[in-house]
Amino acid sequence: MTQTAIPFLFMRGGTSRGPYLNRADLPEDLDTLAEVLVAMVGSGHPLNIDGIGGGNAVATKVAMLSKSDDDWADIDYFFAQVSVEECTVDFKPTCGNILSGVGPSAIEIGLIAPTGGETTVNIRAVNTGARVTAIVQTPQGAVAYDGDAAIDGVPGTAAPVGLQFMDTIGGATGAFLPTGNLIDTFDEIDVTCMDVAMPMVIAKASAFGLSGYESAEDLNDNTDFFAAMEAVRIQAGEAMGIKDVASSVTPKFGLLAPAKDGGTIATRYFMPWSAHPTMAVTGAQCFASCVLTPGSVAEGMAVRSNQRPAAVTLEHASGQIDVLVDYELTENGIDLRSAGLVRTARLLARGEVMIPASVWSKA
Numbered sequence: 001m002t003q004t005a006i007p008f009l010f011m012r013g014g015t016s017r018g019p020y021l022n023r024a025d026l027p028e029d030l031d032t033l034a035e036v037l038v039a040m041v042g043s044g045h046p047l048n049i050d051g052i053g054g055g056n057a058v059a060t061k062v063a064m065l066s067k068s069d070d071d072w073a074d075i076d077y078f079f080a081q082v083s084v085e086e087c088t089v090d091f092k093p094t095c096g097n098i099l100s101g102v103g104p105s106a107i108e109i110g111l112i113a114p115t116g117g118e119t120t121v122n123i124r125a126v127n128t129g130a131r132v133t134a135i136v137q138t139p140q141g142a143v144a145y146d147g148d149a150a151i152d153g154v155p156g157t158a159a160p161v162g163l164q165f166m167d168t169i170g171g172a173t174g175a176f177l178p179t180g181n182l183i184d185t186f187d188e189i190d191v192t193c194m195d196v197a198m199p200m201v202i203a204k205a206s207a208f209g210l211s212g213y214e215s216a217e218d219l220n221d222n223t224d225f226f227a228a229m230e231a232v233r234i235q236a237g238e239a240m241g242i243k244d245v246a247s248s249v250t251p252k253f254g255l256l257a258p259a260k261d262g263g264t265i266a267t268r269y270f271m272p273w274s275a276h277p278t279m280a281v282t283g284a285q286c287f288a289s290c291v292l293t294p295g296s297v298a299e300g301m302a303v304r305s306n307q308r309p310a311a312v313t314l315e316h317a318s319g320q321i322d323v324l325v326d327y328e329l330t331e332n333g334i335d336l337r338s339a340g341l342v343r344t345a346r347l348l349a350r351g352e353v354m355i356p357a358s359v360w361s362k363a
Helices: 030-041 102-109 216-220 223-239 281-292
Strands: 003-013 016-022 061-067 075-082 118-125 131-137 160-166 184-186 189-196 198-204 252-258 265-270 310-316 319-330 333-356
Touching (some): 003 102, 030 061, 030 075, 030 333, 061 102, 075 102, 102 131, 184 223, 198 281, 223 252, 265 281, 281 319
Parallel strands (some): 016 061, 075 118, 198 252
Antiparallel strands (some): 003 016, 061 075, 131 160, 160 333, 189 198, 252 265, 319 333
């Protein structure tokens, strides 16, 4: 046999998509696993022409699921970000959009049974230790994909998937403010370095001479900005205690500007070497936390809600995303109890994905 067949579901989760796999069907060794995922996605070509990737970082993501041995969780979710062109895999971050499909795919794979009209799936994000509760629509004992929920960046409507994120502070660095400061300055750019669901470096768009309302395409064409941003990101990441920043997708980078379309604040999110066409769910939580933290770079750019939980509407490159944040103010920032979002997911295909036996033969 010249190829190895691996069962998979191909799903859209939020505004991302990729293969959802049973961890038991994959090699345990991470180096071999990385080679399998590179071959599966087709990494190394701008179009991922020899794999099932989509030539964009939002379409080269992989979810690997297993039954959890955690007392709280039903499902362990192990995430991998596969590079489009570099033939590398980053196992450090997680992805909240792909997580939108974890509950539905766990039911489809048979790792958890549906319970009534709605099924609650407790998920442990292995990469960061976050806990997430997903509410999946399961009328007639099967996952429903049709519905009235709409999310910006995805055409049409679908069944809602409610997500409640907990234990998201310091998942990668161990601290809400990894540098210990509300404001740090690198290359004369003021930033807030924050680790909530995803470690991020957040700055004002105006600090780079930008409005903050540019399209993702215009930002991607701005090579001078990306060079300046990457220099700041590397210095900030090192100050946050993150290793190998230059070759890692963490920390991510974000820009803020005053809202212009009725939201709380305008944002642009970077993955980090290209602009996100919409917004990462993890990034949305970090942005919202930055907005709610007195003294951060967001100070004075948005009207901070005094309600608990607080509704934060982030304007992004394709529309808006709402985050409901349950928190309390502390001397060191905020104590984030949970963040809630509504996403959608859809099963696109199921079957076997083929990889060369020379990469992995299962033997």
